[in-house]
Amino acid sequence: xxxxxxxxxxxxxxxxxxxxxxxxxxxxxxxxxxxxxxxxxxxxxxxxxxxxxxxxxxxxxxxxxxxxxxxxxxxxxxxxxxxxxxxxxxxxxxxxxxxxxxxxxxxxxxxxxxxxxxxxxxxxxxxxxxxxxxxxxxxxxxxxxxxxxxxxxxxxxxxxxxxxxxxxxxxxxxxxxxxxxxxxxxxxxxxxxxxxxxxxxxxxxxxxxxxxxxxxxxxxxxxxxxxxxxxxxxxxxxxxxxxxxxxxxxxxxxxxxxxxxxxxxxxx
Numbered sequence: 601x602x603x604x605x606x607x608x609x610x611x612x613x614x615x616x617x618x619x620x621x622x623x624x625x626x627x628x629x630x631x632x633x634x635x636x637x638x639x640x641x642x643x644x645x646x647x648x649x650x651x652x653x654x655x656x657x658x659x660x661x662x663x664x665x666x667x668x669x670x671x672x673x674x675x676x677x678x679x680x681x682x683x684x685x686x687x688x689x690x691x692x693x694x695x696x697x698x699x700x701x702x703x704x705x706x707x708x709x710x711x712x713x714x715x716x717x718x719x720x721x722x723x724x725x726x727x728x729x730x731x732x733x734x735x736x737x738x739x740x741x742x743x744x745x746x747x748x749x750x751x752x753x754x755x756x757x758x759x760x761x762x763x764x765x766x767x768x769x770x771x772x773x774x775x776x777x778x779x780x781x782x783x784x785x786x787x788x789x790x791x792x793x794x795x796x797x798x799x800x801x802x803x804x805x806x807x808x809x810x811x812x813x814x815x816x817x818x819x820x821x822x823x824x825x826x827x828x829x830x831x832x833x834x835x836x837x838x839x840x841x842x843x844x845x846x847x848x849x850x851x852x853x854x855x856x857x858x859x860x861x862x863x864x865x866x867x868x
Contacts, residue, residue, distance in 0.1 A: 602634055602838070603633060603634070603635045603800050605813040606625070607804065608830065621671065621681065622671050624831070627833050629675045634738075636678070637679075640748050642683060643660060656684075657684045661685050661692075678706075679699045680697070680769045685708070692726065692727065694747060695708050698769075708731075708734070709746075711748070712728060744760030744761070744763065747772065751787045754790070757794075766797055766843055768798070768799045772804070784810060784812055785814075788820075792820045795853070796843060796850060797818055798815070805829060805830050811828040823836035
């Protein structure tokens, strides 16, 4: 399956962002892609929204999802993208939606780990997810969903792998800062290598975020990548065969000495 990652700098306007996504998705389709992964905050950037966030979410989420469904069906390409979904409270969920090439909504994932780090507090505005891990079968490739800060938690990537994920889709808005690009690239490689899975990470590219979208194979090798381009898409051939080949000579999942969710207790 050919998979693409698209990066751009979302505005505070849902329709403007959808126009950019349509253009990038069309380029991905022209490259032969069957799935395009867009960044976290593709719906809109919280920092650019005018007025109360809850009101913007109430007005924007259904439009965002409906228009993505139409886009997917018109172009014949599956889409993963991040937005904000009402929780019925002042704090919305930070939610990914996976839409099949038919336009059918396959599943959604609400971000579990909120970015309360580096002097930022996402949880003051966003409610943490409550739906657990999500893996979706897409044309023979099983796609596990993660969002940005989630990548710092190896247990989530392992839970997705244990649930059968072949590809980790990681939409993100990774903030700039000292060592932040090194952290991003290292964590993407680590999650790919330790689970022997593909990783497709799509980052927003703006004044405050790094971009650096990439598609990595189960050995952590980048088959396609971007730097800080403001608007671009790249594509790679994601195959189950590559996973099988790597797991033949690097059977880390088989070599584990403790079962899923088992705690390691020191003997002394």
